[in-house]
Amino acid sequence: MRSQFNSLCTRAVLQRIDESQGVAAVSAPDDRGVPSDWANVCARVPEGLSEQISEAARFCGISKRRFIEACLVEGLRQLEEVSRSEGVPEDIGYFAVPVDAGPGGPGGERRAA
16 A cells, blocks of 8 residues: 555656646645644754755645654654564664544554554
8 A cells, every 4th residue: 555655756756747747737735734743843954855845845735744754654654664674672663653643644643562
């Protein structure tokens, strides 16, 4: 099964192909309405990285927040996958528990158990 991040990227690339062939574009889902119980996660990043994130989000037709959220979810998924594939015991590895993302969320955020 595709990860959410892979799906976002694939959708954006396919939309670009459709547009180049004159197929009507479908609008991206709305990002507004973030639940009030979500936490704000801020990080300072190099300007070049910030520009790349903006360009990638624009390419995917989603907000930077949505793009960064998808990247973080995918990173956590990969961390858990590596922990499992390397046979790390659960008491010392990263093994997440899915949490409900609420309306508009990616449905698959994870937190340490």
